[in-house]
Amino acid sequence: MTSHFLLGIDTGGTYTDAALFSETQGVVAKAKALTTRHDLAVGISGAVEAVLEQAKVPVSAISMVSLSTTLATNALVEGQGGRAGLVMIGFGPEDLKRDGLLEALGSDPVIFLPGGHNVHGGEIPLDMSELDAALPVLAGQVSSFAIAGYFAVRNPDHERRVRDRIREVSHLPVTCSHELSSKLGGPRRALTTLLNARLVSMIDRLIGSCEGFLKARGIDVPMMVVRGDGALISAEEARLRPIETILSGPAASLVGARHLTGLDNAVVSDIGGTTTDVAVLDGGRPRLDAEGAVVGGFRTMVEAVAMRTYGLGGDSEVRINDRGLKAKIDLGPRRLMPLSLAAALHGDAVISVLEKQMRAQHTGRHNGRFAVRTGLPDYLASGLQPQEQALYERIGAVPVALETLLVSTPQKATLDRLVGRGLVHICGLTPSDAMHVLGRQSQWNLEAAELGIQLAARTRDGSGQPIASSPEAMAQMIVDRLTRQSSEVILQACLGEDGAGAIDPAVSQAVDRALTRTPGIVRFSLGLDRPLVGLGASAPVYYPAIAEMLGTEAAIPEEAGVANAVGAVVGQVSATVTVFVTMPEEGIFVVNGAGASERFFDQEKAFDTARRRAEAVALETARTNGADDPASLLREEIDAPEVEGSRKLIEARFIASASGRPRIAHG
DSSP: OOSOEEEEEEEOSSEEEEEEEETTTEEEEEEEEEOOTTOHHHHHHHHHHHHHHHHTOOGGGEEEEEEEESHHHHHHHTTOSOOEEEEEESOOGGGGGSTTHHHHHTTOOEEEESOOBOTTSOBOOOOOHHHHHHHHHHTTTOSEEEEEETTTTTOOHHHHHHHHHHHHHHOOOEEEGGGTOOOOOHHHHHHHHHHHHHHHHHHHHHHHHHHHHHHHTTOOSOEEEEOTTSOEEEHHHHHHOGGGGTTHHHHHHHHHHHHHHOOSSEEEEEEOSSOEEEEEEETTEEOBOTTOOEETTEEOSOOOBOOEEESOSTTEEEEEEOSSSSOEEEEEEEEOEEHHHHHHHHTHHHHHHHHHHHHSSSOOTTTTOEEEEOOOOGGGGTTOOHHHHHHHHTOOSSOEEHHHHOOSTHHHHHHHHHHHTTSEEEEEOOHHHHHHHTTSOOSSOHHHHHHHHHHHHTOBOTTSOBSOSSHHHHHHHHHHHHHHHHHHHHHHHHHHHTTOTTOOTTTOHHHHHHHTTOOSSSOOOOOOSSOEEEESTTHHHHHHHHHHHTTSOEEOOTTGGGHHHHHHHHOOEEEEEEEEEEEEETTEEEEESSSOOEEESOHHHHHHHHHHHHHHHHHHHHHHTTBSSOEEEEEEEEEOOEETTEEOOOEEEEEEEEEEOBOOOOO
């Protein structure tokens, strides 16, 4: 037995996974518990206690805890998160139309203040009078604030002043854009900051829940969180910049996939309850997205794995389109609580309603659908409109049938808004229920799954026929649809990586013929050039058929269900810092980035200063992020073309990367 163990925890939308890992023995124990959104500590403790019990290891043997999560990703994909107030300094309303900012903002409030800076950091006077007038009321309507200043990356002074004023009056969390990115591009920086502000309370609750449980169990060791690029950061840093944890779960699963399969080149697809995440391993490393991570349709400024996230999972909503002559099934993008899970938690409250609906002569519009509170604390339900509040009060901790809850058509939109705020779950038919009926999953309530499938099978298509001849046929239709939709999203991700993103597998006739092996004079076939690594608890159930459809071999590691938790502990802490040297006029060299601007009259001195600064700040940042003994690497990019026989410096970039294993407690 080794002297220390590493504990990896992954909190997903449906399950919380835990894995106990030893650097000499690999995965020693693994377990799952349902994610409990109202109190995340319950799910965390369930998984961790099961792992400790299995491994028969004392808590004193644990020397580090690392957490990965898909909660931030899921929130952005499902359009959830807290309500945030956006303060734009030096921007105008027309700037909202850029980079999807207006769409991301939705109905959240925005305030425009005169101020900001120019490209050289020169100040335009700041006027906070409008903010002062709005703050007392606004503070009660939002859960956090986001601030973006014009050219704040060159001079963050106005962002800091506005931040201090907001904190003084509201005592709410505030995110400034200069803390998240050093890149120009105000609207996209504002978008990233807004999303960060929405996620603050969620990630804060997650880390707080985890820390609270660990403390109560006497596990007092360094705690790390997986970042979107697969590197680890300390829990304190993750609390300040939760946006960096978008794609944390998928990044951890990639690191885990590489570790568990030993494959250098693979397509990795991870199916969870809510999403399917697809990425490519090249030469043993995940490809990073140079432009910034795209989540929920928004391109952020967060450096993360080039991961494509689709709203497709085991708990995806089954949508039946019965308008055509032949009914069509589509899955997602919304996650429902599976009927089998709802009945496992609430028993007769679900089953008795489904039985009553089965006995009815006519199929109701809302058959097989329920609403239940997620159990979020009351303060997160602030700022509800009167009709939202009224409906919310009629939904309790026990599922209520939609047919009795919704008495008018507009209430459906009201309910969707409550779901969007993360306050209410819709329970309904999902692929997980279909898998129960087919006998390939058995963890929840089979009776509710069968009733839900029977209700769906009674739906009539445009020709007046029931859409399926038996419950099993209905269940198989749903699973076949999942196989096909999964194949399409994996193909879409791979075509995007190949630069052929214009081909849409969902509508391409050629792709359809290749996937269905349609015979014809012209034969179409397609395949992946590398194995498909299937991850997720249900990977062994779904991925063999998907790999076969895609003409490649499936590689499903034994620990596929806890790859994220494994990836959380085998990763490295890393930090990258760039320092620039420019020549604004002949003979003057300016060093910018990672500290105050400095001017030099000698190019070599400027370069030396930039090198030393980049390296020192990268090492310091890696240590702040939790690295034990980081090592650094420096690379230089110098743009100095020859003009009329002499070299002229345009820009020199000194990029230092520091990385190391995370600090562990030495018992």
